[in-house]
Amino acid sequence: MTYEEALEEIHGLYRFGSKLGLSRMSRLMELLGNIQDKMNVIHVxxxxxxxxxxxxxxxxxTEQGYRVGLYTSPFIEVFNERIECCGEMISDEDLAQCTDTVMGLVREMVDRGEESPTEFEVVTAIAFVYFQRRNVDYVVLEVGLGGRGDSTNVVRRPVVSVITSISFDHMEYLGDTLPEIAGEKAGIIKDGCPVVYCIKDREAAETVRSRAAEQNCAVYDVLGTVEKACVRPADHLVRQTEGYGFDTAVLGEEYPGVRLAMAGSHQVENACCALTVIEVLKKGNKLEIEKEAVYRGFQKARQIGRFEVLQRDPYVIIDGAHNDDGARALAAAAAEQFAGKRILLICGILADKEVDRMIAEFGSLGADMAATEPDNPRRLPSAELCARIRQAGYPCEDAGDYRGAIRYGKERLSDYDAVIYAGSLYLVGKIREGYRIENE
Incomplete structure (x- = not known):
């Protein structure tokens, strides 16, 4: 099987849609020998x-020298981004070989009259096969959707379960209230496995804490929303466009002078959550790591498509703020970085998102606004988004599709200190690709 054939096989499963539930995935992993149960999984x-x-x-x-696998979604530019090991994306050859292994078992399932796994379930299985082949020490496993019924939830004994935030998104699957959504995400909590959560909403945090108590889990509340905070509030903040710095203490361990390559106060919270995960694993004798490796790793860690700088003087930034909470974080980060500066915000949103809430968050920045649309069938047409932004009381221009948005932004660069493309990851991926190709 070639790389191209592998992608065709994977994407061909899109016809089965997105289905929560573990029956198909559990059966597929059973055929693979439940290899996930032999891995040290950090489930997020x-x-x-x-x-x-x-x-x-x-x-x-990775900086400590461990062999670490990383599984995330979605990808920004190339499919291989979703599966990494030891600092490198899965190669085309490895992806083809692992896909061949998994798809052979999928065909066996279908031949027996069993229900076919979905695309996301197959990709998750491919990741586990690859991590087994690479003989990893740890797997950092990101949930795709929700938690309880997500394909990653075939992991039965994670070394730690982590819940980073609760806000409104995918409500057609997860529920209409924050406690309901929290309940779905708390489905990754397993009996006796430690739980770290970083949740601001009290009711949502209480839902997670209660579920952890039912499962006899040690609980670590990063922000101190319902339990004693395990992180001292970050102080001595250093705010720069391409990264923040701060001092803190986690579970009694001092961390002065942490430096990040990612900007925004929300990234300080994310980093504190990650520090808590590391300290919990250390104190549970699940991990040995030097503080210097933590510092180096945090300073190198970059999440593409998240307040990512594509150009300087003037700045061009992309941010996958694809829901109202993400839009709020982007607006706060941009306000911190570009106070008193002229900003052009070009946004594109999927139609099934909380569009009006996102518009309100984007509008709070006080930037000039333009509407575009993601390269996805679920896109909200730019003309409709533009009209809704105007209805909300903000001046807006229609920049058309992502190609038009790139042209629109470049034509107006000299008028602004920063041009920010924000919204769907399907949009920012295309913007990133467009700038990369031009620079090459």
Whole structure:
């Protein structure tokens, strides 16, 4: 099987849609010998921030010299981004070989009259096969959707379960209230396994804490929302466009002078959550790591498509703020970095998101605004988004599709200190690709 054939096989499963539930995935992993149960898995759920927390933990453990696998979604430019090991994306050849192994078992299931796994379930299985072949010491595993019924939840004994945030997203699957959404994400909690959570909403945090208590889990409340905080509030903040610095203490361990390559106060919270995960594993004798490796890893960790700088003087930034909480974090980060500066915000949103809430958050920045649309069938047309932004009371221009948005932004660069493309990851991936190709 070639790389191209592998992608065709994987994407061909899109016709089965997105289905929560573990029956298909459990059967597939059974055929693979339940290899996930032989791995040290750090399982991370949450509405926002989970990708960054995964990246910090992954980078720190890799710096220590561990063999670490990382599974995330979605990808920004190339499919291989979703599966990494020891600082490198899965190669085309390895992806083809692992896909061949998994798809052979999928065909066996279908031939027996069993239900076919979905695309996401197959990709998750491919990741586990690859991590087994690479003989990893740890797997940092990001939940795709929710938690309870997500394909990653075939992991039965994670070394730690992490929930990074709770806000409104995917409500058609997860529920209409924050406690309901929290309950779905708390489905990754397993009996006796430690739980770290970084949740601001009290009711949502209480839902997670209660579930952890039912499962006899040690609980670590990063922010101190319902339990004693295990992290001292970060102080001596250093705010720069391409990274923040701070001092803190985690579970009594001092961390002065932490430096991040990612900007925004929300990244300080994500980093504190990741530090808590590391300290919990250390204190549970599940991990040996030098503080210097943690510092190096955090300073190297970068999450592409999240307040990522594509150009300087003037700045061009992309941010996958794909829900209202993400839009709020972006607006806060941009306000910190560009106070008193002229900003152009070009946004594109999927139609099934909380569009009006996102518009309100984007509008709070006080930037000039333009509407575009993601390269995805679920896109909200730019003309409709533009009209809704105007209805909300903000001036807006229609920049058309992502190609038009790139042209629109470049034509107006000289008028602004920063041009920010924000919204769907399907949009920022195309913007990133466009700038990369031009620079090459």
């Amino acid at each position: 759920a949450g509405t926002n921030g989970k990708g960054s927390v995964c990246r910090y933990v992954y980078a720190a453990l």
